[in-house]
Amino acid sequence: MSDILLQINDLHAGIEGREILKGVNLTVRSGEVHAVLGPNGAGKSTLSAVLAGKPEYKVLGGEIIYRGRNLLEMTPEERSWAGIFLSFQYPVEIPGVSITNFMKAAVGARRKAQGLPELSAGEFLKLLKEKMAFVQMKPEFAKREVNVGFSGGEKKRNEIFQMSMLDPVLSILDETDSGLDVDALRIVADGVNALLTPEKSCMIITHYQKLLEYIKPSVVHVLKDGRIVRSEGSELVDEIERNGFEGM
Amino acid sequence: MDSKVCRIGEGEHREITLVFAPGSAGPEPLVFELAGPGASLDLACLYLCDGDDRLDFDVRVRHLCSGCTSRQLFKGVCRGRSKMNFNGLIYVAPDSQKTKAYQECHTLLLSPEALAQASPQLEIYADDVECSHGATVGSLSEEELFYMRSRGIPEAEARRLQIISFISPVLSRLEEDRQREILDLL
Numbered sequence: 096m097s098d099i100l101l102q103i104n105d106l107h108a109g110i111e112g113r114e115i116l117k118g119v120n121l122t123v124r125s126g127e128v129h130a131v132l133g134p135n136g137a138g139k140s141t142l143s144a145v146l147a148g149k150p151e152y153k154v155l156g157g158e159i160i161y162r163g164r165n166l167l168e169m170t171p172e173e174r175s176w177a178g179i180f181l182s183f184q185y186p187v188e189i190p191g192v193s194i195t196n197f198m199k200a201a202v203g204a205r206r207k208a209q210g211l212p213e214l215s216a217g218e219f220l221k222l223l224k225e226k227m228a229f230v231q232m233k234p235e236f237a238k239r240e241v242n243v244g245f246s247g248g249e250k251k252r253n254e255i256f257q258m259s260m261l262d263p264v265l266s267i268l269d270e271t272d273s274g275l276d277v278d279a280l281r282i283v284a285d286g287v288n289a290l291l292t293p294e295k296s297c298m299i300i301t302h303y304q305k306l307l308e309y310i311k312p313s314v315v316h317v318l319k320d321g322r323i324v325r326s327e328g329s330e331l332v333d334e335i336e337r338n339g340f341e342g343m
Numbered sequence: 344m345d346s347k348v349c350r351i352g353e354g355e356h357r358e359i360t361l362v363f364a365p366g367s368a369g370p371e372p373l374v375f376e377l378a379g380p381g382a383s384l385d386l387a388c389l390y391l392c393d394g395d396d397r398l399d400f401d402v403r404v405r406h407l408c409s410g411c412t413s414r415q416l417f418k419g420v421c422r423g424r425s426k427m428n429f430n431g432l433i434y435v436a437p438d439s440q441k442t443k444a445y446q447e448c449h450t451l452l453l454s455p456e457a458l459a460q461a462s463p464q465l466e467i468y469a470d471d472v473e474c475s476h477g478a479t480v481g482s483l484s485e486e487e488l489f490y491m492r493s494r495g496i497p498e499a500e501a502r503r504l505q506i507i508s509f510i511s512p513v514l515s516r517l518e519e520d521r522q523r524e525i526l527d528l529l
Contacts (some may be wrong), residue, residue: 147493150485175495187490191508200504201494208495257494 097125100265100296101166106157108145114155115141117321123265126293130307130332131300133318134340139300140184142318143269146298147181148174161265175201176208178264182254182271189241194253197241198223198260205261222260230256230286248279255286266290266297272306284309307332317343347371351411353379359386360516363419364528365393372401377411384412389513390419391528392427392457402431404446406439406472417448418513420506421457429461433476437468446476451483451509453502503529 101123108116115138144152148171159166315331316323404413433444450459461478491501
């Protein structure tokens with residue numbers, strides 16, 4: 096079996112004094128695609144927020160080990176440098192900061208943390224253009240302010256663009272498929288599939304099953320009321336499709 | 344203290360950008376008179392307050408005849424225990440019809456002890472005018488901060504980027520060398 100990338104043990108977490116995750120256990124190995132499905136309010140977004148280190152979410156118990164390190168002691172930026180990427184359900188608008196400057200800061204900080212030399216302006220722009228073309232973003236978006244005035248689909252595409260720029264080891268997609276039409280869904284799926292290698296993993300957190308028609312999960316989990324109640328192969332998707340989450 | 348008056352005559356356009364770096368003394372009252380038909384003023388001001396700075400703005404823009412336009416944009420940040428106080432008066436004289444006058448003052452507070460206050464005032468004696476004023480005092484957005492950090496941008500740099508984006512409407516009016524000097528102060 097391949098290496099364990101992420102191990103979540105008995106994780107309890109919540110926000111504003113409310114416990115939302117009530118003992119989550121989950122193990123992700125290199126090369127695996129995990130789907131976390133569940134009804135609204137099950138704790139899916141809390142799980143992604145805790146993994147990315149969103150400050151207002153508090154861990155009340157349990158542990159998360161990522162590549163042998165205690166993830167919960169790492170700042171959000173350290174998690175990013177270590178290869179974790181969260182595609183936001185609601186990407187944030189940053190007025191006054193262009194996509195180019197935003198990515199320059201992100202890529203620069205990451206390379207510095209990894210002890211790599213800075214990219215030259217030419218190298219950076221080449222990478223930027225290549226990745227934008229890959230997710231079919233028009234070149235003029237490079238100058239646009241991050242997510243300002245973007246449609247829902249454009250915002251999600253921008254997330255996948257950033258993901259491919261940062262080339263993460265563990266990608267967490269939080270409801271990336273919601274509000275996407277078929278074409279945009281395909282672009283997102285192609286982006287994710289292209290990044291997947293035997294060393295990399297992906298966690299797809301979703302309410303719908305649409306994206307899973309394009310990205311084949313190795314393991315499917317059902318999260319309900321703060322706990323994982325089922326973990327099986329991709330056949331579980333069909334069962335949920337037929338019967339929903341009732342009775343699980 | 345009597346202040347100097349900046350008079351803008353018929354058809355004249357005046358574009359002014361003021362910068363107050365940390366440690367600056369507050370300016371004398373800034374008085375502008377739009378004194379000839381079609382005169383226009385485009386005033387922008389950037390202020391960076393720190394430590395125990397105390398910056399008081401007293402801005403008076405007087406529309407004395409018809410068809411004049413004035414725009415004011417004040418943007419800045421307050422750190423430490425600094426205080427910024429903005430008093431802005433737009434006066435539109437009787438019969439100064441077709442006046443357009445806009446005033447905005449926005450401040451970012453970067454420490455819990457910093458203070459900013461804005462009191463815009465309109466005194467309008469003509470009826471065919473378009474005037475607006477707006478003032479905000481806010482702090483950096485935590486949502487934006489987390490989004491940037493999740494992309495690997497260190498917290499301090501993320502805050503700096505947010506500040507730069509906030510002041511950029513005024514900053515971008517300056518020459519590049521001056522812009523760089525100001526960025527070094529952040």
